[in-house]
């Protein structure tokens with residue numbers, strides 16, 4: 001079995017971290033600055049996360065959302081968590097729970113194109129900026 005990628009996140013990908021979670025850019029962003037908040041411990045679903053850790057994760061989501069709106073001038077953000085144990089583990093489904101912070105704009109194409117919106121990878125410069133602004 002392949003090791004879980006979210007159990008071993010490379011340090012250079014981490015924008016911000018707390019005692020219980022990491023924040024990093026999504027490798028398959030559906031909009032610019034799409035971030036993931038990932039618990040450090042491996043849990044499959046939200047019900048497994050101890051309350052103390054969940055509080056730390058939610059506080060981190062709150063902090064990131066506030067900073068993204070203030071500093072990155074994002075218009076709005078979708079917060080998503082997909083729990084789909086019936087889908088096989090793969091590139092687009094991880095058994096390690098994570099929360100998506102997806103920047104949104106008025107009449108953007110994120111969902112109109114049903115996931116086929118043009119996805120751009122972050123440049124090194126953009127990654128440095130995220131660490132500087134959100135870290």
Ligand SMILES: [Zn+2]
Nearest residue numbers: 004007042096
């Ligand atoms: Zn894991």
